[in-house]
Amino acid sequence: MTNPAIRGSRVGAGPTGERGQIAQAEKITYYFFCSNEHVMSPMFAATVAKEDIPEFLECTKCGLPAGQDKANLPAVSKNEPYKTHLAYVKERRSEEEAAQLLEEAIEAIHLRRARSAESNSN
Ligand SMILES: [Zn+2]
Numbered sequence: 001m002t003n004p005a006i007r008g009s010r011v012g013a014g015p016t017g018e019r020g021q022i023a024q025a026e027k028i029t030y031y032f033f034c035s036n037e038h039v040m041s042p043m044f045a046a047t048v049a050k051e052d053i054p055e056f057l058e059c060t061k062c063g064l065p066a067g068q069d070k071a072n073l074p075a076v077s078k079n080e081p082y083k084t085h086l087a088y089v090k091e092r093r094s095e096e097e098a099a100q101l102l103e104e105a106i107e108a109i110h111l112r113r114a115r116s117a118e119s120n121s122n
Contacts, residue, residue, distance in 0.1 A: 027045055030042055
């Protein structure tokens with residue numbers, strides 16, 4: 001995931017200022033909160049429209065989604081650890097069940113092959 005804060009901080013930061021000064025593009029700091037109470041404060045150029053500011057950012061400390069509305073954070077329960085899609089899949093289907101399903105599938109293929117072999121020999 002690209003970080004728009006890094007990309008945005010370079011806007012207008014070139015040495016174009018007069019009297020030896022470096023012109024600074026006006027920047028606005030936005031605060032993003034993750035459910036682990038980390039706070040990020042990326043800056044966006046003032047020219048960036050508010051609707052172009054991402055609704056959620058990935059927390060740089062823990063990887064959880066972080067939102068601007070502290071009272072209405074991205075839905076990740078504090079009691080439940082953040083899980084990957086694979087973790088959810090594994091939870092729904094135990095490895096034993098998966099092995100059994102695979103066996104059944106192989107058996108079904110063998111049966112189908114045996115049947116088609118029979119019909120071919122007729
Ligand atoms: Zn965090």
